Amino acid sequence: MIKVEAIKPGPKPNKPDGTPDRRRRVTPDNKSNHPNLKPHRHKPND
Known part of the structure; x- marks a missing residue:
């Protein structure tokens, strides 16, 4: 059986420079x- 994982919800992280x-x-x-x-x-x- 194939396990389906959802895309992680939430805001995108900051770039390395903040x-x-x-x-x-x-x-x-x-x-x-x-x-x-x-x-x-x-x-x-839409």
Whole structure:
């Protein structure tokens, strides 16, 4: 039987120099907590 492991949930770790991972997106509600991250936007009808 094959064991399936899920992807680990949670935030991505910081880069070795201490800055947040730039691939991470932030919702407009949490933008004030993470000013350096790109905003997360949905396309229409998505």
